[in-house]
Amino acid sequence: MKYIETMNTESEEIGSSSPSGKCTLFVCTSCRPTGFPREPKEDRPGFLLYHKILEALEGSDLQDSVNVEAAKCLSLCPRPCGVALTSGETWTYLFGDQDPATSVASILECVSIYLKCDDGEMPRGVRPPGLRESILGRLPPLTKKMEIFYE
Secondary structure, three states: OEEEEEEEOOOOOOOOOHHHOOEEEEEEOOOOOOOOOOOOHHHOHHHHHHHHHHHHHOOOOOOOOEEEEEEOOOOOOOOOOOEEEEOOOOOEEEEOOOOOOOOHHHHHHHHHHHHHOOOOOOOHHHOOHHHOOOEEEEEOOOOOEEEEEEO
């Protein structure tokens, strides 16, 4: 590989970095299992998960630390319900297979763990059991300095 150049990029922060104690949790509100009716949208498991998370956060210790955002679609159709956890320039995590009836506590536990990690890195063993097998991927932190290479 040959080095071309180093350039500065300004990354738009969705949330703040974990050291500030804030993050964003995206919940796919269109998620539904195969064969589940599309309408009414309010009955979709992803929509229900989103609202159950909001309800669980009311009055909790995490209420001021997590911004919950409805995502129209996270493209996890084979593995509904999906959530993504991100915080500024830290690792971003993507999870599928969440159940509105049973996953809310595990999701919020994961958020709590994530907020305590300086770089957002959560090894498999520290994640709640319900989010160990359901991980679909993680993305490295965005940096303000990016190196461009070519072969």
